[in-house]
Amino acid sequence: MKGPSFEDTWKVEIRRGILQYAVLAIVNRHEKGIHGYGIARELEERTDGLLQVKEGTLYPILHRLRKERLLNVHTEKSESGPSRKVYVLTGEGDRVFRHLTLLVGDIFEKLEALKE
Amino acid sequence: MRNDEINRVIEDYLKKIRKILPDSFETEDLLEDLRVHINDSYNDKVQKNPDEDKQSMVREVLEALGTPEEIAEEYGKEEVDEEERKSNIDRWIYYTMRLTLVVLVVVLASWVASVLTEGAVDFILAVVVLLAFAVLEWLVRTQQTKDA
Numbered sequence: 088m089k090g091p092s093f094e095d096t097w098k099v100e101i102r103r104g105i106l107q108y109a110v111l112a113i114v115n116r117h118e119k120g121i122h123g124y125g126i127a128r129e130l131e132e133r134t135d136g137l138l139q140v141k142e143g144t145l146y147p148i149l150h151r152l153r154k155e156r157l158l159n160v161h162t163e164k165s166e167s168g169p170s171r172k173v174y175v176l177t178g179e180g181d182r183v184f185r186h187l188t189l190l191v192g193d194i195f196e197k198l199e200a201l202k203e
Numbered sequence: 204m205r206n207d208e209i210n211r212v213i214e215d216y217l218k219k220i221r222k223i224l225p226d227s228f229e230t231e232d233l234l235e236d237l238r239v240h241i242n243d244s245y246n247d248k249v250q251k252n253p254d255e256d257k258q259s260m261v262r263e264v265l266e267a268l269g270t271p272e273e274i275a276e277e278y279g280k281e282e283v284d285e286e287e288r289k290s291n292i293d294r295w296i297y298y299t300m301r302l303t304l305v306v307l308v309v310v311l312a313s314w315v316a317s318v319l320t321e322g323a324v325d326f327i328l329a330v331v332v333l334l335a336f337a338v339l340e341w342l343v344r345t346q347q348t349k350d351a
Contacts, residue, residue: 103280123236124243127267141269142244144277146236150229151281171239 102138108191109138110148111176111184114158120173122163123149149174157183209261213241219271224278233278237268244268309333 091099113129114121121129126149127142152158157180162170176184217234224230244264249257268274313329 122239122243124240124247127240127244128247141267141273142240143237143268143274146233146240147274147278147281149236150233169235169239169242171243172236 106138106140106145107148107152108184108187109134110145110152111157111180111187114174114176115181115184117175120161120175122171122173126174152180156180206257209245209257212258212261212265213238216241216265216268216271220274223271223275229282233274237274240268241265305337306334309337 109130110126113126113133116129117125123145124142127140127145130138130140130145149158153160153174156177158174159177159180160172160174163173164170217237220237221230221234224233241261241264244267245261248255248260248264252260309330312333313324313326316324316329317326
């Protein structure tokens with residue numbers, strides 16, 4: 088049996104860091120907070136499914152970002168089912184997001200220059 | 204509303220994840236998050252396509268979530284990273300505490316030696332000599348652990 092191709096392994100490696108950044112970026116867009124399913128929807132719609140995220144894998148990431156104190160959570164009562172967690176950026180999350188945004192811009196600019 | 208068959212499919216899925224993950228508060232938290240997500244996703248789909256078959260809808264919801272193995276894998280990666288970071292911090296605390304202890308013992312021993320000999324042994328000299336011994340002992344020990 089043939090193992091995963093080089094491109095597939097590479098994609099898995101690079102995806103995780105990008106995904107953490109993308110989650111911060113989406114939460115940043117919602118000042119009043121956004122719930123897990125909303126994050127999954129936006130990720131799919133805004134990136135055209137580029138990251139091919141299995142929605143369930145977002146929760147370990149959200150959990151991690153919370154532990155790192157980049158995200159805060161409050162619960163929201165729902166009429167249609169159990170109460171939901173709503174995520175917002177913390178002050179530290181905001182700082183990290185801005186820093187990473189500069190870094191991401193820098194990385195892509197330099198990579199673009201490398202191709203020429 | 205959802206029927207029994209659909210609820211059973213969802214519960215089976217969550218049970219599989221619970222089986223793979225460690226029995227902890229974090230796991231329960233994750234399962235609760237997934238349950239809410241399934242609920243949101245399913246309701247969203249039903250609202251958009253009220254006439255579609257409910258069974259196939261719930262299958263779509265679970266497929267978008269990923270297999271229990273995929274979720275557990277991601278969960279494992281995030282936890283491992285965290286543990287590594289924690290053990291690095293622990294090591295730092297350990298070294299700082301050891302260093303403080305060594306300095307404390309050296310100063311105390313030098314003071315005792317200086318008092319007992321009524322100043323025949325110079326306090327500063329004793330500190331320097333004992334520290335030199337401590338450093339030597341540490342060097343020998345790191346060499347030994349490296350050889351082993």
